[in-house]
Amino acid sequence: MKTYVIIGGGIGGLVTGALLAKEGYQVTILEKNAIVGGGLQTFEQHGVSFPTGMHIFGGFNKGENLYKLFSYLGVLDRIMLCATDEDASDVVTMMSEGKTYRLPRGKDCFIAYLSECFPAEKANIEAYINKLFELSEEEDLFYLRESPEHQLSHSEDFLGSVSRLMDRYITDPKLKDLLTYLSPLFGSDPQTTPAYIHALLSTLHINGTFQFVNGSQQLADALSWVIEKAGGRVLANKEVMRMAIENHQITGVYTYDGQCYHSDSYISDVHPDVLLRIIDPQAFTNAFKTRIQSIPETLSCFKVFIKFKDKAFSYQNHSRFCLSDSKDWPQRLMFVTPPVANQGEYAETMVILSPMEFGEVKPWENTTKGHRGDDYLQWKLTMKNKVFHSMERLYPKFRDTIEFAFAASPLTIRDYYGNKEGSNYGFRKDCNNLMLSQMSVATKVKNLFLTGQNVNIHGLCGVSLTAIETAEALVGRNRIVQKINESR
């Protein structure tokens, strides 16, 4: 039986591990945190549960990619999901217009709604949204289709920038802003982000999004169950400090608690910057290391976690985006009221995210959690109040609804995931230099493979699909896609 050690128990590590376990291989996951899950992990504050990095995602409509993948893995009945509202899957407020758009689920409804809001652009909207779906069709894995051995080349539109594509179809600048409402919060910039990323994310959102009921930890636990049921191990509190190399092969990985783990092959789900720090220096050439270290990161964010007073704030069954008209931070907000079992009329909690540059927290970059100093705490309080101030433009007396609230900064995110500069979504893809941030699942080290958001696309969908690619690099091209499609 072949054995695999996976470094990092985030979405990428767990899905890759579960797929390999289902193929009959012996998998060991080594996770540095006390609980596995990475972006799926939930945590408790004063007995109340909050998500760390999974709020809203697509792919779970019957027949869509994640529905089929997780059904194949046998975990669908172990997780509780809730579809966002039919008539308002994402709700976007444009402060400059004082207008709120309630974007419905489903391509036809989405086109019809936007055409009503922007009647002069009706034909353009239809052509543009059809184009986005057409571009998504260029990605076989997105539709769980078998892919040819030699990847066919992609269209110019697929690889070009979002803004170049959009400029060809849409003329109204307000509509352009609206159509890119996901961009800042999902780590992209219309000028440089390749259109295919925008097309895939938009397709997922237009088809309709979902939230976990009672938190995303249940998916991490379900995937761990798949691995353990097949005889594998999912080990927490196992921070890898060294990956030893001999003759271009990994010979073992060492954790800080003095243990060493051996296997036939190794898979890294950690940020490539972390990988370069823990792997023996001769593993990669200096040119490769310089390339990896020069890839810019996507933005980090400032997060506010809120527990509401009893019956103080209505539950919202959608994600809410707010694009501010001000030049001051926070210019963009995204917030959700995570659903609980038997969700009633009122929300228990809310999570608010606002994109933030790492430079904001540079003065404290060499500090560790709990020891960042009073000036940092004061800064955090100021930022939290700015977020509340913005929220009060939408909900006057918002502060009165709060029982308690606390914040996390890019430093929290950096230290929790090990992501460089606390980047939310890993490497920034630039259509002007796609090769720079392009990573392959196979590496120059014979028995080392990569998975996770830096290989291709971030998020639950992007990372889970990459996990299929990583697993297929080990078990055979299209083998897993075939099995997913054959399974019921």
Ligand SMILES: Cc1cc2nc3c(=O)[nH]c(=O)nc-3n(C[C@H](O)[C@H](O)[C@H](O)COP(=O)(O)OP(=O)(O)OC[C@H]3O[C@@H](n4cnc5c(N)ncnc54)[C@H](O)[C@@H]3O)c2cc1C
């Ligand atoms: C604030 C925030 C909000 C987000 N919201 C959403 C959302 O709503 N929807 C969505 O689809 N995506 C969202 N994302 C993105 C999503 O969470 C990520 O794309 C996803 O978690 C990446 O998965 P991964 O496996 O690549 O990395 P991770 O989930 O980060 O996993 C990497 C794991 O490696 C572990 N690790 C690091 N170093 C070591 C080491 N030396 N030894 C052992 N283990 C190590 C880490 O602890 C971590 O568990 C969000 C991200 C953030 C930060």
